[in-house]
């Protein structure tokens with residue numbers, strides 16, 4: 100294998116990992132942008148989404164062999180999982196965070212940690228702690244393009260995460276509610292003066308963030324199975340990605356996610372960091388960014404004109 | 406004739422601080438009414454009370470036949486429903502959406518206008534009225550100058566075609582020429598669009614010259630009121646606010 104194709108191999112692996120990080124990081128950053136609070140239950144919401152996706156997929160697929168129906172049912176399952184998980188995110192906000200909006204900044208954070216435990220313990224209680232396999236909805240035999248080994252799963256991750264990110268970018272920049280969401284994240288009282296219902300916008304934010312997490316959860320479950328604590332490490336990494344990119348900044352979450360995926364992959368492959376130490380790469384980068392540019396790569400140091 | 410905005414005996418507290426103490430005043434339809442007072446007098450608090458950003462502990466505010474606020478928060482109109490009634494506030498310090506372009510700020514001002522053609526027309530109107538905004542329409546408002554941001558905030562407030570425009574110190578921190586320009590524009594809007602204006606200012610001279618009636622606030626109380634012409638000439642106002 101030549102070094103060029105080796106480079107592209109790592110690039111491919113890094114981009115797919117990064118695409119998933121980005122999908123999940125968006126939920127952290129969007130919620131932070133509006134409520135200035137870290138939803139520590141986001142990783143568990145992702146896990147929940149993976150379970151819903153798994154159940155719906157298995158139900159729809161039944162005994163069907165690989166083929167068109169199996170493939171389609173995977174995406175129907177993803178859609179349903181996104182809707183249900185989005186609703187779960189909205190419900191969590193209404194029940195566990197909204198009543199604490201005027202409390203100290205620590206209160207919703209603690210509540211989020213509580214929700215995180217309730218979701219992961221609840222999943223273990225309802226569905227058991229054993230990990231379940233989410234089957235590939237296609238033959239995942241890798242193919243080779245110019246010396247680069249690519250799996251259909253990787254292609255799906257790239258396509259799905261790209262579509263979701265593009266859709267989100269179009270939504271926040273070109274739609275009335277998307278712009279309202281940005282306005283609310285900039286100035287809540289002034290947004291209310293424009294007639295924007297801040298509560299609806301917050302609900303919408305949780306719905307979108309949780310739905311994106313559900314899709315990310317399903318994509319990652321194909322490789323790493325579904326189990327109650329599956330959201331912990333990936334959730335934490337995505338959080339790091341959001342902070343590295345500039346928490347509160349949507350483009351930053353995308354950039355941070357992809358960057359983290361690439362750095363983890365290239366770190367292991369080129370710098371020879373032992374795979375067991377892979378997770379430390381993210382946190383090393385986090386510390387570095389916090390030291391050099393605490394507001395994150397695309398974050399703005401807040402300064403208002405008076 | 407019944408006033409468009411009627412404020413009756415309202416009081417507002419911030420914890421132990423009594424910011425407004427039994428304030429009464431009214432704004433007639435089609436008029437420009439000014440409220441002047443020094444730093445910390447309670448002027449912004451009064452505007453916030455009108456739009457539901459600060460709760461009353463007593464008194465009431467009515468807008469035509471609608472009760473905007475009473476000491477019962479459940480019976481008061483929530484801030485997000487104020488714009489629907491035709492009331493726009495240009496807040497102190499402008500509060501433009503800094504990370505959004507001029508055009509997007511105008512879109513937000515028209516959030517409740519569900520007619521794209523009308524929004525487009527209103528935007529063009531604003532660009533005609535404030536040419537500098539037209540030139541900067543794609544620029545983030547963070548990079549606008551203070552005066553441009555003030556025009557941005559006023560244009561945004563006008564996008565919903567309000568009946569009542571509340572302005573909180575539109576001249577704050579701006580060069581005299583720009584203040585004059587802004588005040589002329591306010592008078593023009595009032596005349597041509599028949600928009601009632603309630604103008605809060607520290608710049609007593611400018612405000613009283615621009616308005617028909619005026620109120621003077623000190624320490625949360627109205628201490629003087631009357632026709633602006635009379636107030637301008639009164640000894641109290643001249644000594645306290647015009648440095649005579």
Ligand SMILES: Nc1ncnc2c1ncn2[C@@H]1O[C@H](COP(=O)(O)OP(=O)(O)OP(=O)(O)O)[C@@H](O)[C@H]1O
Nearest residue numbers: 419422424442443444445446447448449450451607
């Ligand atoms: N959020 C708040 N919490 C506590 N006190 C407040 C708050 N907002 C205003 N105050 C106090 O209430 C009083 C009235 O303030 P307000 O902002 O209404 O004054 P103002 O007349 O608008 O002054 P300025 O001309 O400086 O804007 C002041 O003593 C101020 O310190």
Ligand SMILES: [Mg+2]
Nearest residue numbers: 448449450497
């Ligand atoms: Mg003020």
